[in-house]
Amino acid sequence: MRIGRFEVMATLQAARAFCLGKSLIESKSFGLNRAIFYAAAKRGFKVKVKNGEFRERKFKKLEKEHILTDKIGDEEAFYVEIEGKKYYVIGGEILTEKIFEKQIEKKFKSKWNIFFEEALDILRSFEKDNLLSQRKFYEKIYKPLRDKLVVKWNEKLKEI
Numbered sequence: 001m002r003i004g005r006f007e008v009m010a011t012l013q014a015a016r017a018f019c020l021g022k023s024l025i026e027s028k029s030f031g032l033n034r035a036i037f038y039a040a041a042k043r044g045f046k047v048k049v050k051n052g053e054f055r056e057r058k059f060k061k062l063e064k065e066h067i068l069t070d071k072i073g074d075e076e077a078f079y080v081e082i083e084g085k086k087y088y089v090i091g092g093e094i095l096t097e098k099i100f101e102k103q104i105e106k107k108f109k110s111k112w113n114i115f116f117e118e119a120l121d122i123l124r125s126f127e128k129d130n131l132l133s134q135r136k137f138y139e140k141i142y143k144p145l146r147d148k149l150v151v152k153w154n155e156k157l158k159e160i
Contacts, residue, residue, distance in 0.1 A: 001107045008149045010035035010104045011112070012142055015119035016131050017072055026086045028100040033077050033088035035104075040091075073132030084100065108153075109158050115153055 014031025022030060067078050067089060078089045087094045105112040122145065124129060130136045 001109075003107055003148050003150060003153045005036075005150060006035050006039060006142050007104050008144060008146050009038055010100070010152070011115055011119050012123070012145075012149075014100075015116060015123050017139060019120065019123050019131055020072055022072070023086075025097050028097055028104075029079075029086070029088040029095045030072060030077060032095045032100050032104060033090050036090050036095075037077075042141040073134065073137075099121075109157055109160060111157070114155075114160075 010031040012031070013034040014027040017027040017030040018024065067080055068075050068087070070088075071077075079086050080089055080094060081087075084095070087096055089095065093099075108115055123141065126141060129135050130140050
């Protein structure tokens with residue numbers, strides 16, 4: 001398995017949320033939410049259809065569970081609260097820690113925490129306003145670092 005931009009985005013966004021005071025569970029959920037959001041934006045937000053049915057049915061089910069809006073800096077994201085834990089939602093899917101583990105952590109060969117710590121160190125070196133601004137985070141942090149981190153983290157995984 002190879003780490004790509006998607007995993008870098010999810011990890012950096014999780015670190016961003018954590019630096020801004022979110023719990024680890026919330027941070028992972030937010031990180032995956034933003035990675036999916038940016039991937040969808042890159043593709044033009046095309047809706048997936050499965051067996052001829054849009055995923056809207058799943059979203060209607062979530063509406064009954066009181067979808068709320070949260071802000072990380074100037075960026076808004078939808079979430080639900082389940083058993084006192086905040087999970088972000090996108091495309092009608094609740095992004096739990098299990099989903100984060102399956103989609104992101106497993107690509108880091110059970111060493112995601114090492115890379116998360118590195119991401120935290122990177123983000124702590126930036127002014128807080130870069131974390132609070134969606135545009136600044138993308139332009140000043142993610143965009144200049146994404147390809148360097150893809151190479152660096154894949155090399156690091158080979159050594160582990």
